[in-house]
Structures are given as structure tokens and as C-alpha cells.
Amino acid sequence: MIVIGIESSAHTFGVGVVKNGKILANEKKMYDVGASGMIPAEVAEFHVENSGEVLETALGKSGMNLEDVDGIGYTKGPGLGPCLQVGQMTAKTLATRLGVELVPVNHSVAHVEITKHVTGLIDPVALYVSGGNSQILKIDNKPYRHYRILGETFDIGVGNMLDSFARAAGLKPAWGSTVAKLAEGGRYTAMPYTVKGMDFAFTGLLTRATELAAERKMEDVCYSLQETSFAMLCEATERALLLTNSVELCTCGGVAQSKRLKEMLGSVCDEHKIKFGFASDDLNADNGAMIAVTAEKMLEQGYRAGPKECGIEQRYRVDRAVVF
Numbered sequence: 001m002i003v004i005g006i007e008s009s010a011h012t013f014g015v016g017v018v019k020n021g022k023i024l025a026n027e028k029k030m031y032d033v034g035a036s037g038m039i040p041a042e043v044a045e046f047h048v049e050n051s052g053e054v055l056e057t058a059l060g061k062s063g064m065n066l067e068d069v070d071g072i073g074y075t076k077g078p079g080l081g082p083c084l085q086v087g088q089m090t091a092k093t094l095a096t097r098l099g100v101e102l103v104p105v106n107h108s109v110a111h112v113e114i115t116k117h118v119t120g121l122i123d124p125v126a127l128y129v130s131g132g133n134s135q136i137l138k139i140d141n142k143p144y145r146h147y148r149i150l151g152e153t154f155d156i157g158v159g160n161m162l163d164s165f166a167r168a169a170g171l172k173p174a175w176g177s178t179v180a181k182l183a184e185g186g187r188y189t190a191m192p193y194t195v196k197g198m199d200f201a202f203t204g205l206l207t208r209a210t211e212l213a214a215e216r217k218m219e220d221v222c223y224s225l226q227e228t229s230f231a232m233l234c235e236a237t238e239r240a241l242l243l244t245n246s247v248e249l250c251t252c253g254g255v256a257q258s259k260r261l262k263e264m265l266g267s268v269c270d271e272h273k274i275k276f277g278f279a280s281d282d283l284n285a286d287n288g289a290m291i292a293v294t295a296e297k298m299l300e301q302g303y304r305a306g307p308k309e310c311g312i313e314q315r316y317r318v319d320r321a322v323v324f
């Protein structure tokens with residue numbers, strides 16, 4: 001089976017091509033968030049302008065022709081409405097033209113599924129950490145097979161928190177990766193730490209770090225901000241692992257590219273003899289291949305979307321998506 005996956009939920013327009021589980025191409029173009037953050041209409045315009053080129057490049061690299069394709073997957077949500085719309089329209093146009101299946105995919109499910117696909121983990125607890133989301137997930141078969149949310153952020157995603165701090169502190173480029181670089185030379189200073197059971201919150205931490213940025217060495221603030229937020233994620237994840245008697249953990253999503261986070265989660269897993277896995281950075285960032293892999297799996301399991309299912313949904317919660 002050959003499936004194309006289209007991702008457009010936020011700043012990335014990505015197209016992946018997969019054949020029987022093998023990723024043949026994974027192309028993307030990313031909107032430059034710069035100092036202003038993401039203005040949905042502008043990002044959507046960027047996606048419109050670049051969709052044709054990304055699709056063509058992906059197909060070229062895969063060595064496939066459109067006529068070979070069996071299905072088109074796209075991100076149904078969660079994400080920014082105007083951006084999701086571009087991916088959905090591109091996918092729907094293609095599927096209609098080719099007379100093949102259109103497969104709406106939950107973006108969060110796709111992050112976990114691609115990670116399981118490349119690591120071989122079977123039933124892991126998943127720490128899904130990105131700009132907009134921070135959740136601890138595990139498959140539950142009742143009342144239908146889905147990812148149950150064991151814990152999540154009460155306010156903003158950890159990635160948003162790090163990016164927002166970078167912007168407020170005037171770091172360039174204003175990304176969490178800049179915070180990570182500066183953190184390498186920093187020393188710890190106390191910051192607000194908010195974990196309630198398996199849930200956590202980041203805005204108090206963001207406010208305090210922004211205040212401290214005016215008074216302390218930037219390296220120290222970045223180090224403390226990163227250590228505190230990642231320690232919160234590790235504490236909640238460790239609790240989830242032990243309460244569910246799990247023997248596998250994976251982390252996925254944009255923030256799972258962080259070396260320090262993976263190091264800290266690795267220590268938790270070592271302590272409890274838990275198998276730990278993660279995908280490569282290009283598969284943790286938003287990409288089309290994760291949509292293609294998930295859509296192919298859904299089609300293989302006999303999933304066929306009804307016309308009412310093929311829209312977009314900005315707040316498409318991960319626990320409402322049926323997992324195949």
C-alpha cells in the first residue's frame with residue numbers, strides 16, 4: 001500500500017510518502033515564526049504558497065507517481081483552523097482527483113504512532129511534548145481503543161512556554177532550542193514547580209523566569225527554567241509509569257528533540273528498568289511521514305472514513321480518536 005500524509009496543523013507544511021511501512025520521502029517547509037509568533041492567517045497563506053512545491057518534491061524523492069497512491073492522510077486536528085484547512089483541502093482535492101481514500105488523522109496520535117513504528121515499542125506510556133500540547137498518554141481499550149490522557153498541562157504546552165520565554169527575553173532566534181543552548185553554561189536558581197498528581201502547569205514558571213531574565217545571568221535563568229520544567233514532566237511521567245505498571249516509555253513531539261529531556265527521562269527509566277525509546281529529530285518535529293504512517297495503518301485495519309468525518313477540528317482531543 002502507498003499512502004501520502006499531509007501535515008499542516010501549525011508552522012510546518014509537510015508531505016510524507018510511505019509504502020508498506022517504509023518511509024520513502026518526508027519533505028517540509030516551515031514558516032519563520034520570528035519575533036511575532038504565529039498569526040494563523042499568515043501561516044495558512046504560507047502553506048498555500050508552498051503546498052505544491054512540497055508535494056512535488058516529496059513525490060519526486062519517493063520515486064512514486066500520483067497514480068500509484070492508495071490513500072491520502074491529512075491532519076484533522078488539533079491545530080490552527082486556517083492552517084488545518086489548507087492541508088485538508090489539498091488532501092481532499094488529491095483524493096477526489098485520484099479516486100482514493102481520504103483519511104483524517106489525529107495529530108497527537110500520529111506523533112505517538114510514528115514513534116512506536118520506528119522504535120518497535122508495543123504498549124508504552126508516551127510523554128507527548130510539543131508547542132501546543134504536553135500530555136502523558138497510554139492506550140486504553142475501553143470503551144474503544146484510544147489514548148487515555150493520564151496527565152496533562154493545566155495551561156500551556158512546554159514548547160510554547162520555552163518559546164514564549166525566548167521571545168520575552170529577546171533571545172534570537174526565539175526558540176526553545178536557543179534556551180537549551182544558553183542553559184549549557186548555567187547554574188540553578190529556584191523557580192516555581194507545579195505538579196498535581198500527573199498534571200502540571202507552566203505559566204507561573206514562565207512569569208517568574210521572565211522577571212528573573214531582567215535581574216540574573218541569562219544562562220542561569222535558561223538552565224533553571226529548563227531543569228525545572230523538565231523535572232516536572234519527569235516526576236509526572238514516573239508516577240504514570242509506576243501506577244500503570246508499564247515497562248515501556250517513549251517521548252515524542254517537538255520538545256522530544258531536546259537532549260536534556262531525553263537524558264532525564266532515560267535516568268527515570270534506568271532506575272525502574274523500563275525500556276525507553278524515541279524517534280529521530282526529523283520525525284519528532286511536525287512532519288508528513290507521521291501522518292502517512294498512521295493513515296496507512298488505519299487503512300490496513302479496514303478504516304474507511306465517512307464524508308462527515310473528513311473535516312477539520314481545531315480542538316480534536318487525542319482521547320476522542322479511535323486508534324487502530
Ligand code: FE2
Pocket residue numbers: 107111130253254285286
Ligand atoms: Fe506536533
